Amino acid sequence: MNLTVFKRLCLGISAWFCVATLCAQEAPRPQWCYETLDTTVSIVPDRGMLSIRGTGTLVLHHETSSVDLRVNGSWQTLRFESLSSRAGDSKINVLNPEHKAWRIGTLQFSKPRAPGSRIQVEFELVKERDAFPLAVKANAAVAISDAVWLPVSGDMGCDLPPGKLTFLMPVGWHAASNGKVVASGMREGRAFETYQIPKSHQRAFIAAPYHLANGRAPTSSIDLYLLNATLNSSRLLESFAAARQFLEERYGPVPFADYKIAEMPNDLVPWYGASEEGLIITRNEMMGSEEAVLNNFVHELAHAWWGNKVTPTGPGSYLLNEGMASFSGIEFFESRVGREGALAYLEFGSPSSSPDATTYGYLQLACSGKDVPLAALKPDSGDDYNIAQSKGVWVLRMLADRVGRERFFHVLRMLESEPNLTQERFRKAFEAEAPEMGLSQFFRQWLDRPGIPVIGLEWRNQNATGKPRALITIFQKQRGEPYDLDLEVLLRTRKGVVTRSVHIDRAQVTVEIDLPGELVDAVVDPGSRLLVWRPSYRTLCTPR
Numbered sequence: 001m002n003l004t005v006f007k008r009l010c011l012g013i014s015a016w017f018c019v020a021t022l023c024a025q026e027a028p029r030p031q032w033c034y035e036t037l038d039t040t041v042s043i044v045p046d047r048g049m050l051s052i053r054g055t056g057t058l059v060l061h062h063e064t065s066s067v068d069l070r071v072n073g074s075w076q077t078l079r080f081e082s083l084s085s086r087a088g089d090s091k092i093n094v095l096n097p098e099h100k101a102w103r104i105g106t107l108q109f110s111k112p113r114a115p116g117s118r119i120q121v122e123f124e125l126v127k128e129r130d131a132f133p134l135a136v137k138a139n140a141a142v143a144i145s146d147a148v149w150l151p152v153s154g155d156m157g158c159d160l161p162p163g164k165l166t167f168l169m170p171v172g173w174h175a176a177s178n179g180k181v182v183a184s185g186m187r188e189g190r191a192f193e194t195y196q197i198p199k200s201h202q203r204a205f206i207a208a209p210y211h212l213a214n215g216r217a218p219t220s221s222i223d224l225y226l227l228n229a230t231l232n233s234s235r236l237l238e239s240f241a242a243a244r245q246f247l248e249e250r251y252g253p254v255p256f257a258d259y260k261i262a263e264m265p266n267d268l269v270p271w272y273g274a275s276e277e278g279l280i281i282t283r284n285e286m287m288g289s290e291e292a293v294l295n296n297f298v299h300e301l302a303h304a305w306w307g308n309k310v311t312p313t314g315p316g317s318y319l320l321n322e323g324m325a326s327f328s329g330i331e332f333f334e335s336r337v338g339r340e341g342a343l344a345y346l347e348f349g350s351p352s353s354s355p356d357a358t359t360y361g362y363l364q365l366a367c368s369g370k371d372v373p374l375a376a377l378k379p380d381s382g383d384d385y386n387i388a389q390s391k392g393v394w395v396l397r398m399l400a401d402r403v404g405r406e407r408f409f410h411v412l413r414m415l416e417s418e419p420n421l422t423q424e425r426f427r428k429a430f431e432a433e434a435p436e437m438g439l440s441q442f443f444r445q446w447l448d449r450p451g452i453p454v455i456g457l458e459w460r461n462q463n464a465t466g467k468p469r470a471l472i473t474i475f476q477k478q479r480g481e482p483y484d485l486d487l488e489v490l491l492r493t494r495k496g497v498v499t500r501s502v503h504i505d506r507a508q509v510t511v512e513i514d515l516p517g518e519l520v521d522a523v524v525d526p527g528s529r530l531l532v533w534r535p536s537y538r539t540l541c542t543p544r
């Protein structure tokens with residue numbers, strides 16, 4: 001199965017995906033939305049069974065004499081067992097030839113209902129088969145929001161109301177879902193847990209015979225739902241709390257106070273993890289080390305702002321959700337392991353991260369002719385997703401270096417109030433806040449063109465005046481216009497090592513530099529401040 005088709009591919013390995021851009025598309029007004037919605041999910045794992053009973057109030061947005069309630073997204077997994085309402089007669093499991101997976105329940109009213117009318121409905125759904133986003137096996141049950149496992153209006157979604165979500169499960173099982181557990185216990189020989197789901201949350205869950213570890217802060221909680229992963233829970237919870245504090249210091253209070261992180265058996269579904277609102281699901285094999293779990297957590301948590309609170313739209317929106325999530329992860333990682341460790345991770349990854357979302361991975365992709373400018377990233381492309389997480393992270397780092405971290409995060413906090421942020425708007429906001437920084441040119445060269453600078457350097461000592469002095473020539477070898485860069489050059493002389501900044505804006509720039517002693521070696525951008533071609537990528541093509 002080609003997993004790269006999913007638009008919310010998330011973190012690393014191509015099967016990661018998350019709900020970051022779920023609400024990004026602008027849609028016309030749906031036929032109806034829920035005003036209330038309470039649901040009970042019954043799981044019988046031994047028989048692979050799942051049923052969902054719900055009661056809700058629909059509010060009509062148009063005058064109509066019938067309404068449709070649709071389940072299933074792109075995968076056929078559920079069917080209606082029943083649909084009833086005092087308002088009219090129902091038909092269930094109606095098909096739509098354009099969307100073969102959909103099962104539609106229709107309520108027919110005796111006379112047209114006016115906009116604003118409220119309709120009470122009751123429904124029961126049952127699982128017909130396991131599918132990509134929803135599965136029930138003997139060891140666990142999972143349903144993410146992509147399954148569309150609660151009826152929605154036609155082909156459009158709407159903001160969901162708060163509501164109760166109760167799970168009935170075998171004794172010893174727990175369910176991880178969005179929000180808070182408000183009741184739990186035994187009912188008819190089975191375990192139950194009731195969640196209060198906050199407003200606007202797409203419902204998702206995973207249930208299994210979990211053991212729980214809790215980390216509590218005054219206004220929030222992080223719960224860890226573990227099966228077999230051998231992790232030090234208390235150390236991990238401390239790291240999570242530190243990561244949350246780190247991000248909150250930069251972006252403000254996290255939009256979801258309560259977070260659940262749940263391990264998923266490797267054989268349940270063919271994907272590696274998912275980020276839902278307040279819920280992170282991670283496959284067991286991705287939980288090999290605390291570092292791996294932590295890195296995943298920070299990326300997913302950053303989506304709470306960059307993907308969920310702000311749902312970027314338009315071309316290049318990947319930079320503002322996936323790019324920002326990975327950028328935030330690197331910033332946190334750097335605060336823990338230092339700059340060198342963070343740069344190594346950014347360039348070459350780690351045993352538990354995706355090799356495609358690294359600088360090396362990006363250049364590999366560029367070498368195979370698949371590079372696109374960051375301003376033109378398309379949200380359905382797996383390659384573009386990786387570009388956002390590699391070159392995109394670099395460009396955000398260079399921008400933060402240029403304007404200073406304080407101003408950088410100040411602008412981001414301002415932009416958080418714009419739910420449909422575009423890359424164009426992002427650029428304009430930075431240009432307005434830092435007019436002296438030449439950012440329009442910075443953005444043009446880093447966002448509007450593919451590739452990176454390929455810098456060459458030649459030098460020779462110049463002894464004519466008797467003073468140690470060297471001629472340094474810097475070449476730009478990449479295709480297209482030369483970049484405008486302030487390039488640091490490290491100069492090793494026989495009387496010490498010095499660094500100098502050289503401004504380059506042409507294909508070839510030569511400067512004369514006074515030195516303490518005879519020059520013996522010169523290195524371009526020794527501190528890795530810029531995304532430029534480096535000798536460590538030499539097993540790849542040299543981009544031209």
Ligand SMILES: [Zn+2]
Pocket residue numbers: 009010011018020299300303321322325
């Ligand atoms: Zn992501």
